[in-house]
Amino acid sequence: VSAPLADALRALRAGGDYQRVLSAIPYARFLGLTATLQGDVLTTCMPPAKRLIGNPVLPALHGGPIGALLETAAILELLRQTETDRIPKPINVTVQYLRSAKVVDTFARAEITRHGRRVANVQVRAWQDDSARPVAAAQTHFLLRSAAKSGE
Amino acid sequence: VLDRAFKALVKKMIAGGSPHMRALGMQIVTLEDQHCVARIDYDPQLVGDAMAGVLHGGVVTSLLDSVGGIAVMAAVGMRQSLATLDLRIDYLRASTPHEPLLADVACTRLTREVAFTSGRAYNGDRDDPVATMAATYMLGTKRLPHALGGSKS
Numbered sequence: 001v002s003a004p005l006a007d008a009l010r011a012l013r014a015g016g017d018y019q020r021v022l023s024a025i026p027y028a029r030f031l032g033l034t035a036t037l038q039g040d041v042l043t044t045c046m047p048p049a050k051r052l053i054g055n056p057v058l059p060a061l062h063g064g065p066i067g068a069l070l071e072t073a074a075i076l077e078l079l080r081q082t083e084t085d086r087i088p089k090p091i092n093v094t095v096q097y098l099r100s101a102k103v104v105d106t107f108a109r110a111e112i113t114r115h116g117r118r119v120a121n122v123q124v125r126a127w128q129d130d131s132a133r134p135v136a137a138a139q140t141h142f143l144l145r146s147a148a149k150s151g152e
Numbered sequence: 153v154l155d156r157a158f159k160a161l162v163k164k165m166i167a168g169g170s171p172h173m174r175a176l177g178m179q180i181v182t183l184e185d186q187h188c189v190a191r192i193d194y195d196p197q198l199v200g201d202a203m204a205g206v207l208h209g210g211v212v213t214s215l216l217d218s219v220g221g222i223a224v225m226a227a228v229g230m231r232q233s234l235a236t237l238d239l240r241i242d243y244l245r246a247s248t249p250h251e252p253l254l255a256d257v258a259c260t261r262l263t264r265e266v267a268f269t270s271g272r273a274y275n276g277d278r279d280d281p282v283a284t285m286a287a288t289y290m291l292g293t294k295r296l297p298h299a300l301g302g303s304k305s
Contacts, residue, residue: 026199027208051175062172063217063236068210087201090209094240
């Protein structure tokens with residue numbers, strides 16, 4: 001069971017294959033997440049799907065998958081910018097829901113506000129058709145883990 | 153006291169109305185005046201770290217957000233269109249692989265516009281939580297048709 005993710009992380013280090021990391025995370029597959037790196041900017045996308053709907057009357061995406069998209073975008077950004085060879089562990093996540101999210105492509109981009117040796121603070125924004133009108137934002141803390149260090 | 157019709161409505165909402173709650177396999181355990189407990193069974197599709205078999209943090213978020221919304225509706229006494237304003241989750245420990253995840257959320261204060269909630273997610277033992285949460289919801293963001301229980305008149 002351990003092989004796909006470890007291989008995916010090695011492939012990421014070698015060639016920047018974020019999609020392979022996502023496909024090694026079952027819940028990211030369940031959400032249908034995709035990631036694209038353009039220049040120095042990594043964008044994670046959650047395509048619309050019926051099972052992501054929380055309120056079928058509006059209709060609007062459920063807040064949970066949006067939180068998961070934000071959290072996953074933060075994880076990918078940490079994998080990109082740090083040397084960690086395991087998935088960083090979330091300590092806490094504060095999600096602000098700014099607008100009702102339509103059932104369309106939702107994009108997320110993360111920014112590492114501060115990262116020390118053990119903890120990173122990452123801010124993430126999600127938007128849909130207009131990047132100037134975010135649908136949600138998150139403030140997150142992650143514990144950075146390295147396989148090189150033992151005893152954690 | 154909540155009437156049986158309301159409980160049935162919430163169960164129906166989960167079963168038929170909210171595709172994401174259904175996709176997670178969410179089931180109501182108890183539903184009281186301002187308080188809801190629900191569970192999801194362990195599902196390999198919901199795992200974040202395949203090495204450890206631990207549920208993804210987003211699953212914990214989804215469950216707590218949903219159960220919080222139901223606790224607010226229970227406090228209001230009818231189905232309401234809600235919007236989560238803000239949700240904070242502290243991940244206290246990894247969810248135990250192969251065990252169901254429960255969430256227990258109470259609406260701690262209800263005003264005309266805003267509802268405040270707090271809760272926790274856990275496996276077998278409520279006193280050993282996987283995560284704690286605090287969330288606020290805006291009430292009555294959209295009027296619902298009578299058929300969905302949004303209005304009694």
